[in-house]
Every structure is written in C-alpha cells, then in structure tokens.
Amino acid sequence: MFSFNRAYPEDVSISSSSIKDLLEFLNGKEIPMHSLLIMRNDNLIFEKYYAPYKADTLHRMFSISKTITALAIFLLIDKGLIGIDNSITDYFPEYVNSSTHRWIKDTTIRNMLEMRTCHASTTYKVDMKSDWVESFFTVEPTHKPGTVFHYDTSAAHVLCALVEKLTQMPMLDYLKENVFNYMDFSKDSYMVKDPFGVSMGGSGLVATPMDFMKILYLIDKKGTIECNDGVTRTLLPSDLIELATSNISDTVMTAPISGESQGYGMQIWQNEKGGYVLYGMGGQLGISIPDKNLLITTTADTQGIQGGNQIIYDGIYQFLLPGIDGANTAEDYQKLVSYADTLAIAPPKLAINHSYTKYSTKKLTSDLHQTYALLPNKQGFTKIQLDICPGNKQSTITFFTNDSTLKSGAFKLSFGLEHMEEGIFPKYDNPYTAGAVFLRENVLYIRFHLIGESVGSIRMELYFGDNDITIFMRKIEETYFKEFDGHLYGTLEN
Numbered sequence: 001m002f003s004f005n006r007a008y009p010e011d012v013s014i015s016s017s018s019i020k021d022l023l024e025f026l027n028g029k030e031i032p033m034h035s036l037l038i039m040r041n042d043n044l045i046f047e048k049y050y051a052p053y054k055a056d057t058l059h060r061m062f063s064i065s066k067t068i069t070a071l072a073i074f075l076l077i078d079k080g081l082i083g084i085d086n087s088i089t090d091y092f093p094e095y096v097n098s099s100t101h102r103w104i105k106d107t108t109i110r111n112m113l114e115m116r117t118c119h120a121s122t123t124y125k126v127d128m129k130s131d132w133v134e135s136f137f138t139v140e141p142t143h144k145p146g147t148v149f150h151y152d153t154s155a156a157h158v159l160c161a162l163v164e165k166l167t168q169m170p171m172l173d174y175l176k177e178n179v180f181n182y183m184d185f186s187k188d189s190y191m192v193k194d195p196f197g198v199s200m201g202g203s204g205l206v207a208t209p210m211d212f213m214k215i216l217y218l219i220d221k222k223g224t225i226e227c228n229d230g231v232t233r234t235l236l237p238s239d240l241i242e243l244a245t246s247n248i249s250d251t252v253m254t255a256p257i258s259g260e261s262q263g264y265g266m267q268i269w270q271n272e273k274g275g276y277v278l279y280g281m282g283g284q285l286g287i288s289i290p291d292k293n294l295l296i297t298t299t300a301d302t303q304g305i306q307g308g309n310q311i312i313y314d315g316i317y318q319f320l321l322p323g324i325d326g327a328n329t330a331e332d333y334q335k336l337v338s339y340a341d342t343l344a345i346a347p348p349k350l351a352i353n354h355s356y357t358k359y360s361t362k363k364l365t366s367d368l369h370q371t372y373a374l375l376p377n378k379q380g381f382t383k384i385q386l387d388i389c390p391g392n393k394q395s396t397i398t399f400f401t402n403d404s405t406l407k408s409g410a411f412k413l414s415f416g417l418e419h420m421e422e423g424i425f426p427k428y429d430n431p432y433t434a435g436a437v438f439l440r441e442n443v444l445y446i447r448f449h450l451i452g453e454s455v456g457s458i459r460m461e462l463y464f465g466d467n468d469i470t471i472f473m474r475k476i477e478e479t480y481f482k483e484f485d486g487h488l489y490g491t492l493e494n
Contacts, residue, residue, distance in 0.1 A: 001184055001228055002182065002183045002214075002227065004039065004042070004043070004217070005043045006043065006044050006045070007043035007044070007045050008045065008333060009045045009046065010332075010333065011045070012040040012041045012043055012045055013040075014038075014040055014323050014324055014326075015324075015332060016333040016335070016336040017326075017332040017335070018319055018320050018321075018322060018323020018326060019038065019046055019323065019336055020332070020335060020336045020339050020340075021319040021320075021323070022315050022316060022319040023036070023339060023340065023343065024339070025315045025318070025319055026312065026315050027346070029311050029315075030346070030349065031283070031300060031302060031305065031308060031311055032050075032300055032301045032302070032346075032457075033050050033283070033298065033299075033343075033345075034049065034053045034059065034209075034283075034298075034299040034300050034301065035048065035049045035050065035053060035209040035297070035299045036298055037209055037210070037212075037296070038294070038295070038296050038320075039213065039217065039296075040292070040293055040295075040324075044213075046340075047210075048340045048343055049209070049343070050345050051345065052344075052345070052422055052431075052433050053299075053451070055208065055209075055210065056186070056208060057208065057451070057452075058206050058207060058452060058453075059206065059207065059208065059209060059299045059455065060192075060205070060206050060284075060453050060454065060455040061205040061206065061207055061212060061280045061284050062205075062281040062282060062284055062455070063153070063156075063202065063280040063281055064205055064212060064215070064278050064279070064284055064286065065156065065191065065200060065201055065203050065280075066153070066201065066202055066203075066267040067219075067268055067278045067286075068171075068172075068175060068205060068215065069160045069163070069171065069201040069202070070113055070159075070266050070267035070268070071175065071179065071215075071236060072159075072160070072163040072174060072175055073109065073113065074237055074241070074244075075174075075175075075178055075236070075237075076163065076166060076167075077109075077237070077240065078236075078237040082162070082166070083109070084108070084109050084110045084113075085109070085110055086108060086109060087105055087106065087108055088107050088108065088109060088112060088136075088158060088162070089104065089105050089107075091162050091165070091166075092137065092158075092162075092165075095133070095134050095137035096137060100137060101118070101140065101141050103141040103143070104141055106118070106144070106146075107145040108145070109159070109162075111145045111146050112152075112156075112158065112159055113155075113159070113266035114149075114248050114249050114264065114265070114266055115149050115155065115267075116145060116146050116147060116148065116149055116150075116249055117145050117150070117152050117155050118141035118142065118143060118145040119136070119139065119141055119142060119150065119152050119155070120142040120143065120150045120152075121150065121151075122152055122153040122202075123135040123136050123139040123152070123154040124136075124157065124194075125154075126139055128195070129195070131196055132154070132157055132194045132195070132196060132198065133161045133196070133198060135154060136154050136155070136158045148250075148253070149250055149251050149253070149254065149264060150254065151254065153202035153203060156267065157194070157198070157200060157201050157202045158201075159201055160198065160199050160201020161198045163201075164198060170199055172189065172190065172191045172199065172205070178235070179218070179236065180211075180214075182225075182227035182228055182233060183214045183218065183225070183227070183228065185211050185214065186207060186208045186210075186211050189207035189211055190206050191204040191205055191206065192204035192206065192453060203280075203281070203478075206452070206453050209297055212278075212286060212297045212299070213286070213295070215286065216278055216286035216288065216295050216297055217295060218235065218236065219236075219241055219244070219245065219268075219278070220288055222236075222238040222241045222242065223236030223237060223238050223241050224238065240266075243266055244266035244268050245265050245276045245288075246265050247263035247264070247265065248263070248264060248265050248266065249263060249264040249265075250263060250264075251270075257309060257313075258272065258310065259271065259277075259309060259313040260279075260309075271287060271289070271313070272313065272317070273289045273291075273292075273317065274289070274290065274291060275287065275289045275290050276288050281303065282300060282301050282302050282456070283298055283299065283300025283301060283302040283309055283312055284298070285297065285298045285300075285309065285312060285313075287313075287316065289321070294321075296316060300312065301449065301450075301455055301456060303455075303456055303457065303476045303477075304457065304459075304476040344420070345420060345433055345449050346435070347416060347418055347419055347420055347437060347447075348435060348436065348437045348445055348446075348447050349437065350437060350439065366390070367387065367388065367389045367390070367393075368386065368387070368389075369385075369386070369388075370385070370386045370492060371383060371384070371386070371492075371493045372385075372386075372469050372490030372491060372492055372493065373490055373493055374488055374489065374490040375488075377486070377487075377488055379399075379401075379483045379484075379485075379486060379488065380401050380402060380403060380483065381400065381401050381483070381488060382400045382401060382402065383400045383490065383493070384398060384399055384488070384490060385397070385398040385400070386398075388417060388444070389417065390417060392416070394414050394415075395414070395415050395416065395417050395421070396412055396413060396414050396415070397413050397415070397446065397460075398410050398411065398412040398413070399413075399483075401483075403427070403483075406426055406427055408426065410426070411426050411483070413432075413434065413448065414434065415434035415436050416435050416436065417435075417436050417437070418435065418436070418437055419435060420433045420434065420435045421433070421434055421435070425448075428480055428481065430450055430451070430452060430453070430454050431450075431451040431452055432449055432451055432458075433449050433451065434446060434447060434448040435447060439461075442463065442465075443462065443463055444460075444462040444464070445459070445460070445461050445462075446459070446460045446462070447459050447460075448460075450477060450481075454477050454478075454479070454480055454481070455477075456475070456477030456478065456481075457475075457476050457477070458474075458476075458481055458484045459473070459474045459475075460473050460484070467491060468489065468490060468492060469488075469491075469492070470487065470489050471487065471490075473485055473486060473488070
C-alpha cells in the first residue's frame with residue numbers, strides 16, 4: 001500500500017502555532033475551505049477536512065485536470081508515439097482541410113502545453129453544442145502560435161482527446177494503469193466527459209484531496225518514487241517534468257492576481273516563492289516551495305470572492321512560512337489539534353462594520369411559514385414556500401415548478417438559520433450544505449455550498465415587503481443550476 005510517512009509539525013521544524021494561525025486567518029477572511037494538506041521533508045504533517053467534507057469525499061479539481069493531461073502526453077512522448085514539436089493537425093486530419101488557417105496548422109503540441117496556442121480563449125465555448133474538439137480547428141485564430149500566453153482550456157481538452165484517440169482508453173484509466181495505480185489512487189475517481197464522450201482534459205478530474213497530494217508529490221519527485229509494492233520506479237520522464245515546472249511563458253498581461261503573474265511552464269504555474277503551482281479554479285491549489293521542501297494542497301470554493309486565491313497564497317506566505325524553524329511547544333500542537341477538529345464550512349455572517357442589530361434566532365422566537373405566488377418568470381417557478389425555524393432546527397425554502405424532470409414538482413431545499421444543514425439538490429442529485437442569516441429585519445441571505453462534481457454556490461437574497469417578496473438569486477457554478485439565477489417576485493398568499 002502506498003502511503004506517506006506521517007510526522008508532527010515540530011518533527012520537521014514547523015511550528016504548530018503557524019499552522020493554527022493560517023487556519024484562523026483563512027476563517028477570518030471567510031474563505032470557504034474544504035481541505036488543507038501539508039508535507040515537509042517527505043512527511044505528511046497536517047491533513048484536515050472542513051465538515052461536511054471527509055477524507056474520501058470526491059472533489060472536482062477543475063484545472064488540475066490540465067496537469068494530469070500533460071502527464072499523459074509526456075507518457076506518449078516518452079513512448080515515441082507523438083512528437084512534442086509536431087503540429088496538432090498531424091493527429092487530427094479529420095478536422096483539417098484546405099481552408100484551415102495556417103496558424104492552426106503551425107500550432108504544435110509544445111505550444112498547447114505552454115498555453116501559447118493561436119487562440120485567445122477556450123474555443124468550444126463559442127458553441128458548446130458543437131464538437132468541442134473540432135472547435136479548436138475551426139474557430140478563427142487570433143494570433144501566431146508560440147508567442148504570447150493565453151489561458152486556453154480547449155488546448156488541454158484536445159490534448160486529452162489525443163491521448164484517448166491513440167490509447168483507445170479513457171485518459172484517467174490510461175494514467176491509472178501506467179502511473180496512478182502504483183500510488184493507490186482512489187478507485188472511485190473519474191473524469192467528467194464533454195457532450196461528445198471525450199474526457200474533459202481541461203477541467204473534469206474528480207478525485208480526493210489525497211489523490212491531489214499524490215500528484216503533486218510525484219511531480220516534486222520528478223516522476224520517480226517508491227511504489228506501493230516497495231519497488232522504486234520512474235513513472236514519468238524527468239526531463240519533461242523539469243520542463244513542465246520551469247518558467248517558460250509570461251503571464252503578466254492576463255493575470256488577475258499577483259500569484260498568477262509569475263509565469264507558466266507546461267500546464268503548471270509558477271509561484272511567488274520560486275516554486276510552482278498546480279492550479280484549479282476556485283482554490284484547488286497544489287503549491288511547491290522547493291527551498292523549504294514544502295508541499296501544500298488546498299481544496300476550496302473561492303469562486304465569486306475577488307482575489308480569493310491570493311488570500312490563500314498570502315496566508316501561507318505570511319503565517320506558515322515564518323513558522324519554519326520557529327519556536328514551538330507541546331501545548332502549541334494540542335491547540336492546533338483542538339482548533340482543527342472544529343473546522344467546518346461556516347454559515348454566512350454579517351459584515352464586521354454592519355450597523356444593523358442582527359435579527360438573531362433570539363428575535364425570531366417562533367417558526368415562520370409563508371407561501372408566495374410568483375409572477376411568470378424565466379426560471380419557470382410558480383410559487384415558493386418558506387418555513388423558517390429559529391434555533392438549531394432545519395429551515396426550508398421550496399420552489400414549485402412545472403419542470404417535468406422533477407418527480408415532486410418542487411425544489412425543496414434545506415438550510416440552517418445561523419447554522420448549517422445538509423441536503424441533496426433535487427434534479428441534479430448534488431449534495432450541499434447551507435446556512436442563512438438575516439442581514440436586516442426584512443432581508444434574509446441564504447448560501448448553498450455545492451459539494452462533489454459541481455463545486456460552487458447558490459446564493460439567495462430574500463427581500464420581504466409587507467405582503468410581497470423579491471428574491472435575487474445568483475448561481476456561481478460552471479454548468480448547471482440555471483434555474484437559480486436572476487430575480488423572482490411574489491405576493492403573499494392568505
């Protein structure tokens with residue numbers, strides 16, 4: 001069995017108090033963290049999950065998928081099945097004709113790995129109902145390949161399609177057979193597919209945080225590790241791993257935060273501390289800081305939080321790094337354990353400087369049951385029913401609809417008033433945890449944290465009038481839950 005050596009933070013000269021300070025900082029910034037794993041000197045020194053997440057909870061890793069796509073491509077290069085400087089059109093002649101733009105024909109596999117293709121954005125988003133792979137070859141290019149950096153998820157998707165075309169296997173199965181099974185990668189891990197059956201090599205990986213740490217560790221070891229049978233094997237070509245983790249492309253022109261302006265290798269970012277980052281949307285971060293022999297993985301949902309990823313980076317740099325070779329005591333470790341055991345996704349809070357005296361559960365002394373008839377709306381909802389309960393009881397909001405895909409004809413969603421409640425989204429069969437707070441006496445804010453394949457959130461602001469209600473809904477999720485975006489208006493039923 002493959003497993004990491006475990007040690008106390010102090011065994012590898014990291015102060016437990018610095019880890020606790022990092023956790024408190026992230027909580028104070030209200031970053032919805034899902035997990036944090038820390039390794040130093042090849043020892044796992046911290047592994048915690050924020051309830052309701054657990055060690056075996058599968059998590060959408062988003063663009064970490066790009067990194068494993070690169071690893072699969074490296075295997076094909078190493079086996080001599082493809083050439084890194086060959087044109088991508090050599091392998092997809094079915095999408096090429098006399099009208100194919102020369103910049104597309106000039107785009108090499110190396111260009112695609114380095115995010116220096118001829119496209120300035122993801123091509124399949126132009127028309128997501130058409131063949132996603134074909135779009136790379138048919139959408140008009142914007143610039144000469146091999147020059148400037150543009151984050152192009154369709155490049156990784158096409159590379160994944162290439163792996164699946166040449167191996168006649170789903171890409172993750174190919175990687176498991178050749179690499180990940182030697183590290184006891186979770187058997188339940190999988191990749192989301194596009195509408196045409198191709199694994200989403202740019203964003204589809206669904207795995208555990210420990211799987212994520214194993215990927216980061218393998219890259220850190222340049223592809224050579226002691227495997228689960230006790231044999232040391234070279235699973236990946238070290239020269240290509242060295243290239244992938246180096247600084248090849250400049251990212252300063254498009255970076256929204258300083259942490260993403262440090263440069264790019266091959267489907268791997270550079271970081272502000274001279275190392276590299278496996279990056280996935282929403283706070284899926286695998287951070288290597290080589291001069292500290294430090295590996296860190298996080299899973300989270302920073303979507304909709306401006307600069308959220310930078311907050312995670314800054315917390316690590318400001319609190320964890322100064323704790324290396326710092327003073328510590330046995331009491332520090334016990335305090336860390338006690339605090340870490342309380343980690344959970346928290347209900348929403350009022351802003352610190354909010355002038356409103358909170359409408360707390362003490363003020364709402366009895367259950368509130370109201371039903372509103374809704375004006376016609378694009379979401380297709382006909383009415384809503386509110387059952388708001390103070391204390392630790394479960395509250396619900398029910399959206400009635402004529403949607404035939406819902407057996408009950410309604411979305412009944414649970415939440416906690418100033419605490420969290422868990423549930424499953426009808427229609428999408430997606431787990432969630434949700435909490436609410438009264439922002440003002442007549443304004444209720446609910447946040448649903450999505451768990452699993454759909455990582456994101458559904459946010460609702462309910463504005464109560466004397467006999468009516470206005471609801472503002474915002475879904476921060478890549479693909480589904482379109483019903484929960486926009487505005488609703490309803491009048492109170494007697």
